[in-house]
Amino acid sequence: MTSPTLDLSRKPILILDQVTMQFGGLVAVDDFTAEIRQGELVGLIGPNGAGKTTVFNLITGIYHPTKGKIVFDGIDITPLKPHQITHLGIARTFQNIRLFSDMTVLENVLVAQHHKFTNPDADRILKINGKSAKRVANFWFWRSVLKVGYLKFEKEMVSKAKELIEKLGLSKFMHEKASALPYGDQRKLEIARALATDPKLLLLDEPAAGMNPKETEDLMRFVERIREEFDLTIFLIEHDMKVVMGICERIIVMDYGRIIAEGTPKEIQNNPKVIEAYLGREWEGV
């Protein structure tokens, strides 16, 4: 593998500007400022409770920051709702898997495509038979209920979903309920579902949680692969530093809601603050 390098020439796709999130008296994220550049694979590490998941919840609009600003692709997304942020091209997975458990693998992926039809601003995403998504979105509800010119789109959606499921190696579970999948495959399905929304930026929250070293290694290769294949920028949370050392170009280290270090894996490994945190506190997986 080529050693990851920091390329400052790429333009930032996500900017977090002095973002703070307070839950009552608890400051879960404190004055968080960071940039993710186009095409980068950035790791966010830190002990449990550091505020990593909260950062993702802020980016995806599940929470709105008490202070600060979040800009994605030149658009201020701070006040936007989760579905609007997804429309703009951010997708994520959850630390505690949140699949639609009573629906099949295929249905889970299909759900992620639904917004392309209902969102009138989705021109960039979908063009079927030369018709823009805007025209599809009009009366989409009536079309889908009365099945007027709908089945063609449904077919298109299904074939796209199947293709994606195949790519991720989940074909044999196509019509299985999501809850019936082995743990590791559930994690993969979450990634498949996120990819189906057609993101530019993918946020992965501890994708290797609960996996053994071999599975973790496979997953990291897998992340690298989809990054190439889908031309993604990836922001990845992990509490085990060793896992991300190999694949991330840049790592942000969080503790108690604050960024305590940032840099290439090498820099992070030698950073006295990080070392101190390692020695002074118990880190899982280290």
Next chain:
Amino acid sequence: MERKLPKKLNFVLTLLFILFVAFLLYLANEKLDEYVLRVVRLIAIYGVMAVSLNLINGITGIFSLGHAGFILVGAYTSALLTLSPEQKMMSFIIEPIVPWLANVHTDFLTATLAGGALSALFAFLIGWPILRLSGDYLAIASLGFAEVIRIFALNAISITNGPLGLKGIPEYSNIWWCYGWLFVTVIFVASLVNSSYGRALKAIREDRVAAEVMGINVFKHQLISFVVGAFFAGVSGALYAHWLTTIDPRVTTLGPMLTFYVLIMIVLGGLGSISGSLIGAALFAILFEWLRDLEEPFVLFGMRVPGIKGMRTLVISVIFILVMIFWQRGIMGREELTWNNIYRWLKRRGESG
């Protein structure tokens, strides 16, 4: 592996089934006596109520307890439109009817559609505040709104005739209207459920936050489900009013009790299953009619026991509680009675046998 019947065969079987049911209904209409026929018609009306509530509660996962409110809106709206001006003039004895309502008179179909539309509009309006809430709060707020409608019907005397209710409503709900509307309801709701929108609604039920993150505007989709459900609840109200021929705003006719009954139907049939709702509605109608005897005086060990009013509601409630405790998935769970499922089931039996 997914086993499927060819699409054409599926279509032909469905068509044959519909024709068969239509034939059965025709026979029933010709041969059965009026008492039994009333129950047969009621099954279809309950069916429309159950399928519409199931869309809201079972498919989308909105725990609404306001169904009777929508049914009431449909019932009153349609009845006020089919009652003749003379009838309205005569029955509004406390206060005369408002002039703009006194002279409108429409056919049954228009009245039914108007009932559905007004109910849908109402759902659209109360959906804005109610759907911002979640879980128990939503349940209580929807129950509250339904009660507000009922109290309105009780007090807006010049529109609804208040506590006296509306009498002499023409008995238009014949077997064809009832089953025709049931057919339309089932086709519409099933078609919605089996579309991209239906998947989105189920996703919201499964995990609201994940659905949002998948780009689904949860509020808008819940509102769609709520409004569609309310439309058909309004339609069922119109059918119900023209089946009862007398409606009033008491708790037991178009109040919380009715919501409770419809809830029993969909839980018994299986929350989230359309075929389950139909089975639940049929079972409820038959069981409830059959239990009517409990409220008549009867002889026990040579002793005359007077009829106890409300006894069958008590029995039904006990059955409901037992179902909730021991059999939460109901008869169908979330499965549907489709030809494909029947085929798969038969095949599996064949393989194991």
